[in-house]
Amino acid sequence: MPTTAAAPASGCxxxxLRQVAARLAAAYPIARTELEYSSAFxxxxxxxxSAQTTDQRVNAVTGELFSRWPDASALASADEDGLAALLRPLGMGPTRAHRIRSLAAQLLERHSGEVPEDQQALEALSGVGRKTALVVxxxxxxxxxxxxxxHVMRLAxxxxxxSSRDAQRVEKDVLAQRERETTDSAVPYTDGADLSLRLILHGRRVCTARAPQCGRCVLADLCPAAQEPDAPQALSVPAFLADLAARADGSATDGMQELLHRDEAALVDAPSMRHSAVLVLITGTSLVQARVLLHERGRTLRSQPGQFALPGGGVEPQDADAMATALREAREEVGLDPEQVQVLGAFAPVxxxxxxxxxxPVLAxxxxxxxxxxxDPIEVERVVWVPLVGEGSLSELGRRGGGLLDGRSVGPLFDLPDDVLVWGLTAFILDAxxxxxxxPGWAQLTPTPQDADAPAPRGGRVLRAPQEIPAHLRR
Ligand code: SF4
Structure with missing residues (x-):
């Protein structure tokens, strides 16, 4: 597991808190959310x-959303398909559309279209959890x-x-710390909302999950987890991977998890499913150099012969966790020495x-x-390194499209040089x-139905037309 600025050991x-709040207030004079809004609604x-996506992505759709449906009354009677299409860039458009339409209907029914101030009343609304209610x-x-x-959890x-990872417990601990200090001093009370907003800003800009910049942090002399300015960075993940790595540390609450949860309803059956792990190994110190490791499965295998996949397989009793499974499988399949890679974390299971x-999926x-x-030539036909950008890469639009099984969409597809055709779960993960x-991810690039009939682009600006998966790759 990666090392980062660790939380201080208990007893440290x-x-x-009051000094932290004052320093953050000086550093971020305006305590604000990065979401754009002009009313409580x-x-x-x-x-x-914003659940499981970024504020920037939300802001990119809410301008049109609120101009078309400016209040609870309008949103409650919105056409759900149209709403889902607008929300599609956030992922899970239909689920989000249904959620906010129900929320609007409940606001109308219970609160005459107004947003209540009360925590309990807010939490009783569709899609509103404790954190959302506290933000409002x-x-x-x-x-x-x-x-x-x-961010607040990590900073706290x-x-x-x-020392807790439970949000409600963290809230209680931080407020208890504030109470202790307020009792001891005449320094003004620290507002909880302002503190939360500033901690979030600081967590995004300075005290990031993977690479806290203690050397330029205004809290360095107060913080028990501060690293020495001259100390080598515990983790030297290149900049192009920093966001992805931050989403793979098990506490991800943003779009990456969602991209990988292709079917939330299926998680209901998760307890009865067999657990597996795959290794997403990316190499290189810049995006231009970046390559991801794939292999072609043995062509005589009974399951998924000839398909391109990430190294991986089923969890065995001796595996400590999914990361151990992914590394063990990669060693067995393609001879990867686990000492030569740095595991950055694991995404939510798919x-x-x-x-x-x-x-x-385990990121390394x-x-x-x-x-x-x-x-083992029975298991693996060949090993390939696929570039992320440039000619013949995963991001070359002319090589990206959708896969079809008898006319039914099966998600993204990459048609790469040297007969490397990637579809199914591997393609979903690579797209994420x-x-x-x-x-751009596939969800943002998928052509509209009329685009789908357009000729395939040459180095083009839109995805190629969907294509049927060849018969020999379907088993
Ligand atoms: S010194 Fe600042 S950046 Fe470093 S761990 Fe503490 S709060 Fe985070």
Whole structure:
């Protein structure tokens, strides 16, 4: 597992909360959310939509959303298909559309279209959890409400205010710290909402999950987890992978998880599924150099012969976790030495109900390509390194399209040089990797039905037309 600025061990002194709040107030004079809104209704809807995606992505759709459906009454009677199409860039458009339409209907029925100020009343609305309710109370109604997201949780741990990973417990611990200090001093009370908003800004800009920049942090002399300015960075993930790595540490709450949850309903059956893991090994110190490791499965295998896949397989009893599974399988399949790669974390498991599997993608990185080769020619036909950008790469639009099984869409497809055709779960994961490093994902690029009939582009600007998966790759 990666090393980062660790949370201080229990018993370590904690940073004085009031001083932290004062320093953050100086660094970020305006405590604000990065979501764009102009009413309580817009803030509530935008916050609900921000679950498992980024504020920037939400802002990109809410301008049109709120101009077409400016209040609860309009949104409650919106055409759900049209709404889902607008929300599609966020992923899970139909689910999000249904959620906010129900939310609007409930606002109309229970609160005459107004947003309530009360925590319980807010939490009773469709799609509104504790954090969303606290954001609305704090940001719009100016209440002393400390919303805990992944950044607040991480900062609170590093500053020594909590040792918990449970959001409600973290909230309680931070407020208890504030109470202790307020009792001891005449320094003004720290508003919970402002503290939360500033911790989030600081967590995004300075105290990031993977590479906290203690050397330029205004809290460095107060923080028990501060690294020495001259200390080597514990983790040297290249910049192009930083966001993706931050989403793979098990606490991800943004778009990457969602991209990989292809079918949330299928998670209901997760307990009965066989658990597997795959290794997403990316090499290179810049996006231009970046390559991902794939292999072609043995052509005589009974299951998925000739398909291109990430190294991986079923979890064995001796595996400590999914990361151990992915590394063990990669060693067995392509001879990868686990010492030569840095595991950055694991994404949320992806259900594959038709195969009865729950697959955890594990992200790893190495600055240079480690030696790999075919270990067992029955299992593996060949090993390939596929570039992320440039000619013949995963992001070349003329090589990207959709796969079809008898006319039914099976998601993204990559048709790469040397007869490397990638579809299915591997293609979903690679597509999510592209989105995670800031390149357009399939969901944003899929042509409209009329585009689908257009000629395939040459180095073009749109995806190629969907294509049927060849018969020999269907088993
Ligand atoms: S010193 Fe600042 S950047 Fe470093 S761990 Fe503490 S809060 Fe985070």
């Amino acid at each position: 002194p904690s940073a004085p 817009e803030l509530l809807v935008a916050t609900v939509l 109370r704090g940001v719009w109604f100016g209440q002393d409400a400390l919303a805990v997201d992944t 741990a590093r500053l020594g205010w909590t 259900p594959m109900p038709h195969r009865g599997r729950l697959v955890t 990185w190495a600055s240079q390509q480690p030696p790999v080769s075919v270990v 990797v592209l989105a995670g490093v800031g390149l």
